[in-house]
Amino acid sequence: MRLTKDKATKVPIWVKFFNVPFEYWDSDGLSHIASVVGIPLFMDQLTExxxxxxxxRVCVEVEATSTLPLMFKVSCEEEDVVVKVEYQGLPPKCEHCMVFGHDTTKCVKTEVAALIKIQKETENNPDPGWETIKAKGKRKVGDSNMPTVSESHVEPEEDVLQNLEVG
Known part of the structure; x- marks a missing residue:
C-alpha cells in the first residue's frame, strides 16, 4: 500500500453574496449568481x-485555476446591480502549482526554481572580483616535492617575548 497526497485543485467553500436583487432570491436565481464563482452545491437554511x-450564503465548489471575483454585475429590470462577494474559509492557494493547501510564498517548487535560476546565473556570469580555483590533484603522503615548515623555524610565544625583553 502506497500513501499519496492528492493535489487539491477543487475545494468547497461558503460564499456570501450581498446586494442580491429580489428577483434572484430563489434556488434557480441564486444558483445562477453562485455560478459566477464556481459550481453551486447547496444553500444554508436561512438563505433557503x-x-x-x-x-x-451558498456553498460553492471553486477551482484553483479560477479567479475569484470580489464583485460582479447582474442585470435586473434593465439595470445593472453590483453583487458583492465574501469568501469564508478559503484555504491558501499556490499560483505556481495551481493547487489549494499552501501559499505561493511558501511553495517548495518556487523556492527550488529560484535557487536553480540563481545557480545558473552565477555559473554563466561569474563575479569579476572572484576567481575560481580548481584543485589539480592530491599530494601523496611523503612527497618530497612539496615544501614543509621545519619545527626549528617556529618559536613559542614565550621565547619571542623573552628575546624582546632582553634585546
Missing amino acids: KGSRVSFA
Missing part, C-alpha cells in the same frame, strides 16, 4: 427559507 435577506 428566505429568513435572512441581507445576504445569501
